[in-house]
Amino acid sequence: MHELSIAISMIDQIAEESASRGGLDVEVVHMRLGVFAGVDKNALLFAYELACEGTPLQGSRLIIETVPLLVYCPVCQQERTPPSVYQICCPECLAPTPEILTGREMEVASLEVAA
């Protein structure tokens, strides 16, 4: 359960962004979270609310967009979605696919702020 640490890093990150833009009144935080980032979405939503308490982000809402796992199949030379997070291979030709294109993301994508 490191989602609380992640939530605190996120809030620091947003505070930095806000400060660099002269202070933002953040209402909604849009985040992109890869299925292979090792972070649980619901645990993060829960931790975010807790971590926001007493910060300028208190009362803000976190919306998480899940980024799927995409790999590159060297045989088919195509982007593919592996059968599961524990079968990192091409679903068509079953070739191993060490190259991961998406799925590890953990980023604050955008902020909805009071105009």
Place this chain on the structure above:
Amino acid sequence: MSTRMVEVRAKVMKQNDLLAHALRERFQQQNTCVIGLVSSPGSGKTAFLEKLLAGLARDHRVAALVGDLATENDAVRLQRATPNVKQITTGTICHLDASMIERALEDWRLGATDFLFIENVGNLVCPSSYDLGEELRFVLLSATEGEDKPLKYPTIFNSSDVAIITKMDMADAAEFDLAAARRNIESVRPGMKIFEVSSKTGQGMEEVFSFLLAQVAHSRTPVPILEEAAQ
């Protein structure tokens, strides 16, 4: 009240990644090969590390940082092999992060070091998100844990560079299916280098030593660019 959208695109782990990147550069400048060790609790990280330190200390300068929630037990144990051991007690934190490594190095009078090992808190989930500036991450899996561990914890196996199957001396007693374990590792991290060892009997340790020595001999690879963190 109306709102407007502000594009940010900031990595959540940016601070940690920048710090890890700086550590990695520093280790490379100092010619220190840094290896991270991750595994579940009780899979034999410390026993394996004891053997590594003792074996490498014959011809190399070695050191270790060991993370645990509490106690100095591991450091005391490892100090039998080298005095250059420091414990990081994390309190309630379930993983090490780059700032803990930086702080540990700050007040540590560590001279020139060929190998620095960083033993993470026993945990197969949380450490996967934190780059510590290590050159390679070893993930350990013991023969007594069951061969499907890699499938159950794909993120940490995928984010590691080398898999070490430990407690091979107990494989028969535990009815450990080695072929299945290797298949499962390959499934979550295609092409992963795998070693089978026993810290008790010394089985497989020579191969690990050779691998590590080759690593210092011709590694010195360029620092991976953290393009997103650098933004």
